[in-house]
Amino acid sequence: MQTYQPQSTKLTHYLFFTGKGGVGKTTTASATAINLADSGKRVMLASTDPASNLQDVFDTELTNKPKEIANVPGLFVANFDPVTAAAEYRESVIGPYRGILPETAINNMAEQLSGSCTVEIASFNEFANFLTDSEVDQKFDYIIFDTAPTGHALILLQLPSAWNNYLDENDRGASCLGQLAGMDDKKAMYEKAVVTLNDPELTTLMLVTRPQKASLLEADRAAQELAAIGIKNQQLIINGTLKDPTDLPSQTIFTQQQNDLAQMPASLKELAQFEVPLRPYNVTGLDKLRLVLQSEQPKLTPQPSIKNDYPNLDVIVNDLVKSNKKIIFTMGKGGVGKTTVAVQIAKKLVAQHKTVHLATTDPADHLNLFKTDDPDITVSHIDEQQVLKDYQDEVLASAQKTMKSDDVDYIAEDLRSPCTQEIAVFRAFANIVAQDDSDVVVIDTAPTGHTLLLLDSTQSYAQEVQRTSGEVPQAIIDLLPRLQDPSQTEIVMVTLPETTPVYESMRLNDDLDRAQMAHTWWLVNQSMLATNTTNPCLQARAQNEVEWIEKVKELSNNHFAVEQWQPDFEKVLLTI
Structure with a gap:
């Protein structure tokens, strides 16, 4: 397999790096951007991930406006922060009416534009602006998007067609975003994006x-779904291939990788394939980003083993049982192993005589x-399409009992908005939390950024559900108080013993503090330290x-545990 070298690879003007959480999208996209800029090209790198860690990778503060990176002439980087984007979008819609419409009308517009639907579409607008801006197009040789983890990247990349269709067919000027005045004038931009x-x-x-295996299956799903909506020019980058196994742990990893690659889906085998070998260092900072794609790497020598006497997951589970928690979330950056940890917690709770409802809110649904x-x-x-249909049917059935035909048509049109799916999924999430068929609910959440959007939106979604259906289910009314009750809820923050996942967990910690969510325990997952490997690459890691x-x-005030690396980690779910 050919080693990935951007300058010797056929690249187009626009590049989208996507894949399962934790596969190295940001690292690969950033290293590509630096490599191209160092060759004299002008490059724009933008993240569309609410949980973006570009600021950690480049060790610099970033906003949703392009910022030139010191010591990399020609490279500009931006984070599309959803909160900033939503604030700017709201003002772009409401601003022209200030001083013209009554204050009550302005307040009503602001309320309708306060929900998470607005955050989603505002983020998309920033993405579409960059994708279609002629000035940006002419200024840069390459425009690179570091996208959100696959499930949400698929949603994002399908939005142009979804919103085009909705705007074509909506003739009443209403949607879950309020007035369409802020969107209709962007129809040409959406068409150009498609x-x-x-x-x-x-x-x-x-x-x-x-x-x-799981990562390859996710890549295959993304490849097929995106090809179905017209994005057919695809390349495959396999990140983290281990070379030269020298001991049992490294041989186990090497054998697993080779077996999984040999069994990759047939459709992926048809794509141009490149590899980035496993590196012994954390890829942060410009020096490491420049180094990671180079063929010449530093020589490594064996080092003395380090003693590992850290507590394991049993310590956390024993505390969850002792404190009789009813709702347990596993949260963290994509790819840290939240699903596997959720399954392990569920199994360990059952071993202590608890019944468990194990669920996921992640569109990628690795729990399957x-x-x-x-x-x-x-x-x-949560089957997104099914809960959407159930929600639409429920709202229409209710409306038909009390409304005139024209009013029912208005509701039916509103329910076809792409944002309605977000509302339906949120209701399903609230119902899972409210279930009483088990002693404990263990919830495997979506990657951090979207999880926080979900949890932060409880009140605004309640208002949106009420506006659409005329009533708010008790499960939604009870949701936020339950999530904020430390006697019922615990969030286990899952991370890896690496720079970026720990920084991401620190930001999550601050966000949960602001949301007044209970979070005592941290789990450092997939640690190589306990294996006592003598392989130079793995030993360095x-x-x-x-x-x-x-x-x-230190951050957890000693409320932490460490789970060691396991062979065939992606297959653990099948056997645990």
């Missing part, structure tokens, strides 16, 4: 994956890999872990 995404001469989808015949575990996931495990120990 054309740009579907043009293989302009756009390439760079599918980033790990050499592991977990199979169990244990009667004490109920497994569920293990020694790098100590700094971050100790950091978590």
